[in-house]
Amino acid sequence: MKYIVKKLIMMAFTILVISFVVFLAFRFIPGDPALMILGGQSSPEKIEALRQEMGLNDPVMAQYLRWLGGLLRGDFGVSYRYSMPVLSLIGEKIPITLFLTLEAFLLMVVISIPLGIYTAKYSGGLIDRVLVVINQIIMAVPPFFSGILITWLFGMTFRWFRPGGYISYKVSFASFLGYLFYPALAIALPKAAMAVKLLRSSVLTEAKLDYVRTAYSRGNATNDVLYRHVLKNAIIPVVTFLGMTLADMVAGSLIVEQVFGIPGLSKTLLTSISNRDYPVVEAIIVLIAVIVVTSNVAVDLIYRALDPRIRAEE
Amino acid sequence: MGVILDVSDLHIEFHDHEKPETVVHDFDLMLEEGEIVGLVGESGSGKSMSAMAIAGLLSRHEISKEGKILYNGTNLLTCSREELRSYQGKDIAMIFQEPMTSLNPSKRIGWQVEESVRIHRSDIDAKTRKEMAVTQLSRAGLPDPEKVYMQYPHELSGGMRQRVMIAAAMILNPRILIADEPTTALDVMVQAQIIDLLREINREYHTSIIFISHDLSLVNQLCHRVLVMHHGRVVEAGRTREIFRNPQKEYTMKLIGSIPKVRLDDVPPDRQEMAGDILSVRGLTVSYQSGGGLFRKKQENLVLKGIDLTLHRGEILALVGESGCGKSTLAKAVTGMNSRYSGSIELSGDRPQMVFQDPYSALNPSHTIGWLLEEPLRIRGGMTDADRNARVLEMMDMVRLDRELIHRYPGQLSGGQRQRVCIAAALMLKPEILLADEPVSALDVTIQVEILALLKRLRAEMGLSILFISHDLRTVYQLCDTVAIMKGGVIIEKGPVNRIYREPEQAYTRQLLKAAGIAVPGAAV
Numbered sequence: 115m116k117y118i119v120k121k122l123i124m125m126a127f128t129i130l131v132i133s134f135v136v137f138l139a140f141r142f143i144p145g146d147p148a149l150m151i152l153g154g155q156s157s158p159e160k161i162e163a164l165r166q167e168m169g170l171n172d173p174v175m176a177q178y179l180r181w182l183g184g185l186l187r188g189d190f191g192v193s194y195r196y197s198m199p200v201l202s203l204i205g206e207k208i209p210i211t212l213f214l215t216l217e218a219f220l221l222m223v224v225i226s227i228p229l230g231i232y233t234a235k236y237s238g239g240l241i242d243r244v245l246v247v248i249n250q251i252i253m254a255v256p257p258f259f260s261g262i263l264i265t266w267l268f269g270m271t272f273r274w275f276r277p278g279g280y281i282s283y284k285v286s287f288a289s290f291l292g293y294l295f296y297p298a299l300a301i302a303l304p305k306a307a308m309a310v311k312l313l314r315s316s317v318l319t320e321a322k323l324d325y326v327r328t329a330y331s332r333g334n335a336t337n338d339v340l341y342r343h344v345l346k347n348a349i350i351p352v353v354t355f356l357g358m359t360l361a362d363m364v365a366g367s368l369i370v371e372q373v374f375g376i377p378g379l380s381k382t383l384l385t386s387i388s389n390r391d392y393p394v395v396e397a398i399i400v401l402i403a404v405i406v407v408t409s410n411v412a413v414d415l416i417y418r419a420l421d422p423r424i425r426a427e428e
Numbered sequence: 429m430g431v432i433l434d435v436s437d438l439h440i441e442f443h444d445h446e447k448p449e450t451v452v453h454d455f456d457l458m459l460e461e462g463e464i465v466g467l468v469g470e471s472g473s474g475k476s477m478s479a480m481a482i483a484g485l486l487s488r489h490e491i492s493k494e495g496k497i498l499y500n501g502t503n504l505l506t507c508s509r510e511e512l513r514s515y516q517g518k519d520i521a522m523i524f525q526e527p528m529t530s531l532n533p534s535k536r537i538g539w540q541v542e543e544s545v546r547i548h549r550s551d552i553d554a555k556t557r558k559e560m561a562v563t564q565l566s567r568a569g570l571p572d573p574e575k576v577y578m579q580y581p582h583e584l585s586g587g588m589r590q591r592v593m594i595a596a597a598m599i600l601n602p603r604i605l606i607a608d609e610p611t612t613a614l615d616v617m618v619q620a621q622i623i624d625l626l627r628e629i630n631r632e633y634h635t636s637i638i639f640i641s642h643d644l645s646l647v648n649q650l651c652h653r654v655l656v657m658h659h660g661r662v663v664e665a666g667r668t669r670e671i672f673r674n675p676q677k678e679y680t681m682k683l684i685g686s687i688p689k690v691r692l693d694d695v696p697p698d699r700q701e702m703a704g705d706i707l708s709v710r711g712l713t714v715s716y717q718s719g720g721g722l723f724r725k726k727q728e729n730l731v732l733k734g735i736d737l738t739l740h741r742g743e744i745l746a747l748v749g750e751s752g753c754g755k756s757t758l759a760k761a762v763t764g765m766n767s768r769y770s771g772s773i774e775l776s777g778d779r780p781q782m783v784f785q786d787p788y789s790a791l792n793p794s795h796t797i798g799w800l801l802e803e804p805l806r807i808r809g810g811m812t813d814a815d816r817n818a819r820v821l822e823m824m825d826m827v828r829l830d831r832e833l834i835h836r837y838p839g840q841l842s843g844g845q846r847q848r849v850c851i852a853a854a855l856m857l858k859p860e861i862l863l864a865d866e867p868v869s870a871l872d873v874t875i876q877v878e879i880l881a882l883l884k885r886l887r888a889e890m891g892l893s894i895l896f897i898s899h900d901l902r903t904v905y906q907l908c909d910t911v912a913i914m915k916g917g918v919i920i921e922k923g924p925v926n927r928i929y930r931e932p933e934q935a936y937t938r939q940l941l942k943a944a945g946i947a948v949p950g951a952a953v
Contacts, residue, residue: 324529331483332517332544332596335509346534421534422580 118415125411132403133185137178140392146170150390151194185400191393195386200397204382208401209283211378214367215405217294218301219360225306230313230352235340237318245310252307257366261300261373268296278375297374301366305359312355316348350420357413361406432603432636433459433482433499439492440477440660451477452660455495459604462634464626466651466668468644468683470872471843474660475640479606482638483522484512499604517544521597525609527589531581538577541565541596548600564595569625586751587618594625601633608640615750616899620943623650642872644687645902645945648672656680686873688902690929690946706860706893707739707762707780711771714757731757733917734771739861744887744894746904746925748940749914755897758914759863762895780861780895781854786870787846791838797849798834804856819856826889827852827882844875851882855890862886865897880907901944905929913937 148164149156165171169180184191190200233242255263269277275296283290320326321344329339371380379398386394418424438455441448452474459465467475480486482497484504497504499519504512521544524530531540541561545552552560558577565573568591581589590610597605607626611619627650629635641647647654647668654671656664656679664677675681712735715728732754739745747755760766764779784790791800801820805811811819824831827848838846847867854862864883868876884907886892898904904911905925912922913934921934932938932948941948 324524324526325532327485328522328524328530328593329532329543330485330516331522333513333515333547334517334543335513338547343532343535347532350534423533423582 117418121411121414125407128407129400129404130182132407133182133400134178136396136399136403137181138174140396141174141177143392145390147194147390147392151197181396190397193386193391193394195389195391195394200393203394204379204397207377207379207382210376211364211367211371211380212405213283213291214294214298214301214371214376214378215360215363217291218298218305218363218367219356221295221298221302222306222309222359222363223356225302226309226313227349227352229306230310231317231340231345233310234314234317234321234348235336237314249307249311252303253311255304257301257304258369258373260303261297261370264296264300265373280374280376294376297367297370297376300370300373301363305363305366309352309355309359313348313352316351317344320344320348346420350417353413353416353420357409357416360409361402364402364405430461431458432461433457434496435459435478435482435498436496437492438478438481438495438497440474440481440486440490441492442490450660452481455662457482457638457655459636459638461603461636462630463653464630464637464639464651466647466654467638467640467657468642468647468654469657470642470683470874472659473657475657476608478657479522479608479638479640482604483520483606484516485522514548517597517602518548518600519602520604520606521600521602522606522608523590523593523597523610525612527586527593527610527613528581530593531589533581535580536577537565537579537581537584537592538562541577541592541599543596544600560599561595564599565592568592568595568598569621570595586614587621590614590618590622591625594622594629598629598633598635602635604636604638605629606638606640609642610639611646612641612643616901616940616943617750619646626650644672644683644873649945656683682874686877688876688900688906690902690905690944704741704776705738705774706741706776707737707895708774709735709737709758709762709771710774711736712758712761712769712773713771714754714761714766714769731917732761732769735917735919737912737919737922739893739895741860741893742887742891743910744883744896744908746908746911747895747897747914748899748901748904748911750899753914754917755914756865757917759865759895759897763863775861777860778857779859780863781857781859783847783850783854783862783864783867785866787843787850788870790850791846793838796835796837797829797841800838800849801834801853801856804853808857823852823856826855826886842875843871844878847871847875847879848882851879851886855886855892858890860891861893861895863895863897866899867896868903869898869900876903883907901929901940901946905946913940 146161146165148161148168148170152161152164169177172180181191188201190204192198193200193203196203229245233245236242252260265277268274275293279293281289281293317340326339326343329343334342367378368380368383370376371378382394383398385391386398435455435457438452439450440452440455441450455474455478457465457478467479469475477486481491482504488505491505493505495505499515502511504515531537538558538561541564542557545557545560562573562577565576570576570588570591576584576588576592581592584592593610605626610626611622614622623646626637626639630637639647639651651668654666654668655662656671656677658679664671664675664680671680672684675684712732713730714732715730717728735754735758737745737758747758749755757766759782761769762773762780763782798817798820801823802816805816805819820834821831824834829845829848829852833841833845838849841849851862851867862883867883868879871879880903883894883896887894896904896908908925910923911925911928912919913928913936914920915936921928921932921937928937929941929946930948932941938948
């Protein structure tokens with residue numbers, strides 16, 4: 115319990131530091147937001163007046179604290195470009211990207227754990243050898259390309275889904291998840307291939323350890339040794355990998371959204387970057403940071419639950 | 429007494445390489461009820477393989493079909509796997525050499541001890557199962573078995589883990605217990621306790637035990653009968669007493685001859701005249717900090733508490749104690765690997781060079797012997813290639829390593845040869861002091877004898893002083909002039925070997941001597 119509290123404090127601290135660095139970075143990037151809003155033809159007086167109004171002449175620290183205070187109240191600031199609150203600009207898009215990422219993550223787990231165990235159990239067999247080769251190929255394919263392949267294969271050749279036929283979660287949540295399946299698969303496949311390889315080698319390494327021999331000496335059948343003894347130890351390194359992958363998958367989602375025409379955060383982020391619409395970009399970066407840090411804490415907690423030696427180190 | 433296990437014509441072959449390699453030939457064993465049989469031999473003799481075959485732990489295609497392992501009228505080599513499994517853990521149980529790794533690190537002790545019951549006796553409910561496990565843990569000599577039941581392996585010491593392994597093996601009261609080097613990885617005192625426990629199990633439950641060991645004196649203490657194995661064959665078998673008193677085969681004689689003997693009544697071996705100090709340690713205190721962090725205060729742990737020690741020129745001084753007594757910490761401070769200490773370490777000359785316990789992991793496997801031996805000279809610099817090469821050859825002659833080996837890699841050498849390489853590497857810079865940390869305990873007995881002889885010769889020829897760290901009092905008696913007994917970071921007793929072995933003053937020293945099977949004259953044991 116104490117450990118969890120400690121972790122949560124560390125997590126809050128990390129997010130605070132990230133938010134500060136992000137805020138500071140955008141203050142130092144050349145370009146005057148007031149100028150950008152009003153355009154090049156405006157008079158210097160007008161620009162100065164707007165700077166004053168936006169608080170851009172205050173000390174950086176005061177600006178940061180004002181921004182941070184807003185964040186904590188759920189106020190992400192106002193878009194320079196659209197002059198509307200950032201939250202109403204991205205609020206409806208957050209769940210789309212979030213669900214795409216989560217669905218991809220779940221697909222990866224569902225694909226990789228059984229396949230990892232299977233290939234380890236029958237290592238050296240025909241299916242294992244074929245899968246190792248397929249794995250090797252899939253691992254090398256970036257998500258946007260696997261996205262294109264999947265669109266071509268399942269969308270245009272087999273017609274299992276209609277490319278571009280995105281259905282909003284407000285219309286039908288089930289159809290929404292259904293449409294996300296193929297983009298999620300595009301994100302999940304390369305990562306799943308890595309996870310299969312990792313789990314396979316982890317199981318094979320564990321299977322050589324002395325305690326496995328002890329388990330056999332008590333009359334355990336092969337499957338019991340695998341599921342009751344080996345798996346829990348073998349999955350520990352894989353958990354670390356899965357946690358790191360979740361962060362990668364957010365980035366993967368942003369790219370794949372473009373390929374499949376999903377109106378998530380991706381488009382907003384790209385236009386905001388080219389428009390120098392900093393409040394929007396800052397909000398999205400902080401959001402991604404929160405997801406990454408939270409998933410890391412989750413990994414630590416799962417790790418701790420699996421491995422008693424980690425618990426002992428406190 | 430009836431025969432409980434009848435093994436005949438056991439052949440074991442490995443097919444890992446292109447050519448199948450036979451590791452056990454014609455192994456026969458008749459095990460009687462309530463009997464303890466010792467399987468003795470050096471590494472690679474096939475003793476563990478034979479035991480694993482009996483326990484059903486080798487894959488069947490490695491065992492020739494002509495052989496038989498008859499238990500209860502069933503041939504374990506040809507019966508169905510289900511039938512084999514029905515005996516494993518219930519009728520035939522096994523404990524292993526490495527208690528540190530033989531338990532599953534992520535499962536509670538209780539779960540592991542109960543496992544055989546869960547597998548073989550589904551009629552027993554969870555509550556009774558727990559009672560059985562706690563009873564066994566307590567019988568195996570674990571204090572507070574209820575607590576141990578809930579603990580994880582990493583929370584226990586090596587000795588405690590081996591007791592847990594024994595409790596788990598004994599929970600269904602098997603008729604045969606196979607113990608594969610169960611004490612090799614443990615401290616002497618703990619070794620003696622585990623041997624006592626096995627003897628007790630044999631007496632109380634009439635469990636037949638197959639005891640595998642390379643330590644002949646342990647076998648002599650425990651076993652009724654002995655099988656001596658060499659190169660995969662049983663070379664001699666018989667009653668323990670007869671084999672030890674009157675060995676028939678040359679190999680058996682050699683094995684028995686290599687047991688370090690301590691005969692306190694003999695004329696003491698020649699001890700060198702000591703001239704001058706070469707290493708002088710005064711008030712050495714080392715502590716390390718543990719715990720600590722953002723919110724907690726660090727804790728100071730004293731590992732060495734004011735050590736005073738003097739090594740004379742040409743002396744071989746033994747540091748003896750159990751694991752955790754601070755021996756290795758002392759070695760680190762003396763060799764300069766740890767500079768965070770208080771007190772003084774005065775050396776006349778260079779830092780001592782070290783030789784480590786495990787010659788298998790101490791040498792970088794990706795370089796040739798010649799490269800490894802040259803390394804200290806290269807680092808120091810100032811020598812031509814030809815000079816360096818000459819020195820390497822000179823040193824190889826010195827430690828009796830064949831010059832041909834200069835282009836070989838460590839993996840192609842035997843354990844004894846590798847330890848010679850380690851010693852040669854330590855001597856390349858001609859240090860005056862050699863620090864040897866358990867240099868023979870990972871080696872076979874016959875090789876141990878050779879390495880000890882080498883160290884003695886180096887002392888005589890090079891005037892070397894040696895600090896010899898060991899837990900084996902019998903080896904120490906063979907080699908050393910002086911002995912310092914360490915316990916809990918303090919030297920509790922030191923003096924000439926002859927005096928300490930004859931008239932130990934401390935009770936702890938007496939216990940160590942007793943555990944090593946050395947009878948102290950006049951001491952009430």
